[in-house]
Amino acid sequence: MIEVKNIRKGFGDVEVLKGFSTTFKPGQTNLIIGQSGSGKTVFLKTMLGLHKPDSGQIIYNGNAYSDLNEEQQRDLREQIGMVFQGSALFDSMTVEENIAFPLKMFTKMKKKERIARANEVIQRVNLENANHKLPSEISGGMQKRVAIARAIVNNPKYLFCDEPNSGLDPNTATVIDNLIREITIEYDITTIINTHDMNSVMEIGDHIVYLQKGHLAWEGTRHEIFKTDNKDVTNFVYSSNLFKMVREAQNAK
C-alpha cells in the first residue's frame, strides 16, 4: 500500500502538486489520469523519490519515504518494478538477459539461478519462444511483455508503469493492460499506472485518480467515472469522439 499525505511539489515559483492525499492499495490497478501538464509525471517521480516533496509524505507500507536512511531507500527501490514508456530494453541483450538483469543488479543469485528465475517469468508473460531473441527481433507488444517481465522478476511489492501501452495497436494495448492487471492481482502488487488511454480506464481502472492543474479533482472506479457529474472529468472522458458516440448511443436507448 502507498499512502500519499497532503503532497506538495513545486519548481521555483510554480507549484505543480498542490497538496492532495490518496491511498493506492495492493491487488488493484491504480490509474493516474489527467490533461497534459496536470502533474502526473511529477507525481509519479515524487512517489518514486526522484523528486523531493516540498511538504507532505509518501508512505510505503507504513514507512514514510522521508524517514528512510540511504540503505532503507535502496531496499525499497529493490521492491519497486518499473515499466517505462518506450520499454527501455537493452538492445544488445537477449530477452532472457534483459529480464535477468535486475537479479544481477539487486541479488546475489548465481547466473544459473538468474536464468531459471527469468525463465519462470518468461513463461508467465507467454514469451517462451523469444528468450534468445534480441529486442529488435520482436514486436512492440512482445517488447512490452519483456519490460513487464523484467519489472516483476525480482518479486516487487510495487509496480510503476508510465504509459505502458503507448505506441501499441488497440488489441495489443488491451492484452498488455490485462496482463498488468492479472499480475497485480496474482502477486498482490500495488500497481500505479500513468496513462492517457481511456480504453485502459475502461478495462482495468480499479482506482482512478484524476489530476487537474496539480489538484486531485476526482477519484473513483471505472464504473463510477462514466456516471460522475464532475464536469471536468466528463469533459476529459468524453474528449474522445468514440466515447462521445458511446454516450449518445446509450442516451438514445
Ligand SMILES: Nc1ncnc2c1ncn2[C@@H]1O[C@H](COP(=O)(O)OP(=O)(O)OP(=O)(O)O)[C@@H](O)[C@H]1O
Ligand atoms: N523538473 C522540472 N522543472 C520545472 N518544471 C517542471 C519540471 N518537471 C515538470 N515541470 C512542470 O510541471 C508541470 C506538470 O508536468 P508533468 O510532466 O507532471 O505533466 P503530465 O501531466 O505528466 O503531462 P503529460 O501528460 O504531457 O506527460 C508542467 O507545467 C511542467 O512544465
